[in-house]
Amino acid sequence: MNIRNIYPPAPKKKIRRAEIIRAARWPFFLAAVCCILLDLKSGHLSWSLIVAAALYTVWTMIVSPDLVEVNAISIMIKTSAWVCVILFAIQKAASWRGAWDVVSIICSSSMIVSFVLFVSDYSDQRHNTLPMIVLCIVTLSFSVPSFIGREGAGKWFYGVSGIIAAAVFIASLIILGRSFFRELGKRFHTK
Amino acid sequence: MKKKTADAFTEYTEALPEEEREALKEFFSDFDLRCSLPKSGKRRLRKDFEDALLFYARAGVPFGEALRRIRPSKLGAFYSRPPVLWYALEDSAKIYPLSMKHGEMAVFRLSVYLKEAVVPELLQLALDFVIKRFPGFAVSLKKGFFWHYLDTAKRRFAAEAESGVPCSPIRLSRSGSPAFRVLWYGKRISVEFFHVLTDGTGGVEFLKALTGEYLKLLGVSFPTGEDIFDVDSEPRASEYENAFSKVKNDPKSSGFVDKSATQMSGKLSKVKPAAVIHFKMDADSLKAAAKQKGATITVYMLQRMFLASKAATESMDGELSIQVPVNMRKFYPTDTLRNFSLYCWVRIPLKKIEDGPSLIDEIKKQLDERASEKSMRKMLTMAKTLVSSVRYIPLFIKQPVASAIYGFLGDKIFSNTISNLGVVTFPKEIAEHVESMDFLLGTASSNRAECTLVTTGGIATFTVTKNTKDPTFEEKMYELLEKDGIRIEAEGSGYYEY
Numbered sequence: 001m002n003i004r005n006i007y008p009p010a011p012k013k014k015i016r017r018a019e020i021i022r023a024a025r026w027p028f029f030l031a032a033v034c035c036i037l038l039d040l041k042s043g044h045l046s047w048s049l050i051v052a053a054a055l056y057t058v059w060t061m062i063v064s065p066d067l068v069e070v071n072a073i074s075i076m077i078k079t080s081a082w083v084c085v086i087l088f089a090i091q092k093a094a095s096w097r098g099a100w101d102v103v104s105i106i107c108s109s110s111m112i113v114s115f116v117l118f119v120s121d122y123s124d125q126r127h128n129t130l131p132m133i134v135l136c137i138v139t140l141s142f143s144v145p146s147f148i149g150r151e152g153a154g155k156w157f158y159g160v161s162g163i164i165a166a167a168v169f170i171a172s173l174i175i176l177g178r179s180f181f182r183e184l185g186k187r188f189h190t191k
Numbered sequence: 192m193k194k195k196t197a198d199a200f201t202e203y204t205e206a207l208p209e210e211e212r213e214a215l216k217e218f219f220s221d222f223d224l225r226c227s228l229p230k231s232g233k234r235r236l237r238k239d240f241e242d243a244l245l246f247y248a249r250a251g252v253p254f255g256e257a258l259r260r261i262r263p264s265k266l267g268a269f270y271s272r273p274p275v276l277w278y279a280l281e282d283s284a285k286i287y288p289l290s291m292k293h294g295e296m297a298v299f300r301l302s303v304y305l306k307e308a309v310v311p312e313l314l315q316l317a318l319d320f321v322i323k324r325f326p327g328f329a330v331s332l333k334k335g336f337f338w339h340y341l342d343t344a345k346r347r348f349a350a351e352a353e354s355g356v357p358c359s360p361i362r363l364s365r366s367g368s369p370a371f372r373v374l375w376y377g378k379r380i381s382v383e384f385f386h387v388l389t390d391g392t393g394g395v396e397f398l399k400a401l402t403g404e405y406l407k408l409l410g411v412s413f414p415t416g417e418d419i420f421d422v423d424s425e426p427r428a429s430e431y432e433n434a435f436s437k438v439k440n441d442p443k444s445s446g447f448v449d450k451s452a453t454q455m456s457g458k459l460s461k462v463k464p465a466a467v468i469h470f471k472m473d474a475d476s477l478k479a480a481a482k483q484k485g486a487t488i489t490v491y492m493l494q495r496m497f498l499a500s501k502a503a504t505e506s507m508d509g510e511l512s513i514q515v516p517v518n519m520r521k522f523y524p525t526d527t528l529r530n531f532s533l534y535c536w537v538r539i540p541l542k543k544i545e546d547g548p549s550l551i552d553e554i555k556k557q558l559d560e561r562a563s564e565k566s567m568r569k570m571l572t573m574a575k576t577l578v579s580s581v582r583y584i585p586l587f588i589k590q591p592v593a594s595a596i597y598g599f600l601g602d603k604i605f606s607n608t609i610s611n612l613g614v615v616t617f618p619k620e621i622a623e624h625v626e627s628m629d630f631l632l633g634t635a636s637s638n639r640a641e642c643t644l645v646t647t648g649g650i651a652t653f654t655v656t657k658n659t660k661d662p663t664f665e666e667k668m669y670e671l672l673e674k675d676g677i678r679i680e681a682e683g684s685g686y687y688e689y
Contacts, residue, residue: 005685
């Protein structure tokens with residue numbers, strides 16, 4: 001059987017992401033399991049939480065990123081969210097109270113950067129605003145009670161992050177207008 | 192290169208007589224009115240017109256005629272209106288984004304082979320004009336809280352020179368990324384679709400419309416109607432309906448699951464597909480060979496595939512199972528261009544696979560039973576029930592679970608697939624320029640081969656998408672078909688790996 005070649009030669013890819021994922025899957029998993037086991041042996045889960053959160057962050061952000069909707073805003077928000085998770089783990093492991101203050105700073109910066117990305121590329125980014133809006137709502141919901149309940153200098157971190165969250169939320173709502181509700185309809189459809 | 196083209200266009204306009212230059216100015220003012228894309232998109236779309244005008248000038252098409260063929264009114268209002276439409280995925284399409292992985296995506300490809308080399312400038316413009324008629328394809332896949340959905344993406348969709356492996360995954364991650372790609376190579380125009388957009392039927396309509404528009408730009412005129420979409424007409428809502436929801440549920444439902452089938456031997460390739468092979472056959476000889484065995488073309492091809500698959504496996508026992516997609520439109524007529532197909536399978540123990548009438552009878556019997564309206568309705572009911580039972584589970588929970596289940600089951604219950612698109616007809620004015628078509632499936636994860644059949648212009652093209660280097664299956668198929676007096680012209684790609 002003679003086969004006439006009617007296809008162009010395909011450029012050879014040296015390394016494919018699928019192969020990296022296949023190769024990295026077990027080392028990542030084993031590293032996390034080993035940390036947890038060692039930690040359990042020492043009597044309590046502490047630093048293994050940090051390692052597990054960090055490994056998962058590297059996995060989802062670098063090794064095996066999402067296949068759908070990887071845009072500037074979602075990357076920004078996702079990175080911030082995972083950093084916050086790691087900080088939460090640090091707080092748990094090292095009883096570092098200051099971690100929450102850093103979380104509020106990260107959320108505020110993330111909201112500002114996302115908002116700038118949104119307004120600077122409105123036509124492309126208007127369909128990508130939901131993660132930013134969710135972050136605003138989450139930030140508001142932890143900033144307000146923290147601001148009321150907390151004493152001392154750290155209190156103002158929450159005040160500022162709450163104000164930024166409210167401002168970004170309202171500004172986005174005004175800019176998006178009716179599209180905001182259309183966006184909600186799409187994002188939360190169950191059809 | 193870009194600057195060179197821009198300069199060429201400036202030179203071209205400067206060389207025009209004053210009257211034509213004025214007409215051109217008016218032409219682009221009309222274009223400006225019809226395009227509200229962001230700056231870069233607008234620039235690219237405008238350049239498509241410039242490139243087409245340059246081509247016409249080179250080809251000696253009179254200026255007035257060139258302007259008439261590519262008049263900006265053909266863009267319609269697609270590029271001037273903001274994107275507001277969105278589409279929930281139909282029941283059978285929901286699995287595709289849930290199960291896709293890096294390097295693995297349910298992509299299929301339809302190609303048309305013309306008698307002359309493709310003019311890329313005109314193909315691009317044809318795509319710019321055609322997309323307005325297929326708003327459901329001008330979309331980008333998005334993540335909702337419960338399900339994925341398709342969000343309208345107003346952009347200039349590109350027709351590119353073919354360079355990579357056929358059916359390679361489509362990059363969906365960027366803002367507004369399309370879920371299909373249009374490619375050209377030599378005399379071939381191909382469209383690769385992520386299955387989330389449409390099935391073979393919808394894909395064929397799009398490719399026919401694109402080919403028609405391309406030929407129209409080359410000066411071919413033809414009537415629009417039954418055989419081809421009028422790209423200047425308004426899209427109908429019924430073309431984007433979820434046809435699954437219109438079918439009444441059956442009191443009983445039947446599953447998608449069966450025991451694992453025997454796979455053909457051969458190491459799975461890292462690059463998928465490893466190769467593509469087309470058998471171009473005379474449709475009448477194929478029909479005659481099938482008739483001689485008292486079978487339809489699908490049954491005949493299935494019988495040959497069972498024999499070839501048996502030859503291609505080292506297993507002595509077990510069962511071979513061949514998946515047969517079923518177009519649900521034949522039971523429930525609909526205009527929908529979206530997915531409306533399910534599948535059944537024919538399963539035969541290896542020991543019973545012998546060349547002879549009994550194999551034909553067994554395939555016929557199973558196919559009549561499993562591809563019947565009753566069976567398909569049961570499966571459809573199952574699909575709808577499954578979807579409905581998990582609809583309120585957030586996507587971030589559903590996705591890993593679905594991915595794990597799909598990864599575990601995958602296509603292991605099948606050994607092979609045969610998707611027969613049937614006869615594709617074009618208006619005779621277009622048919623004169625079309626040589627043949629082919630259809631490629633690129634979705635297998637453990638199957639060593641997947642096959643398709645499509646007929647146009649008296650040529651039936653049987654395509655084998657290979658996932659292994661082992662050539663036994665296609666060699667045996669070739670031998671079996673030739674033995675039945677079918678003359679085959681074998682074409683394909685080389686092996687993409689090793």
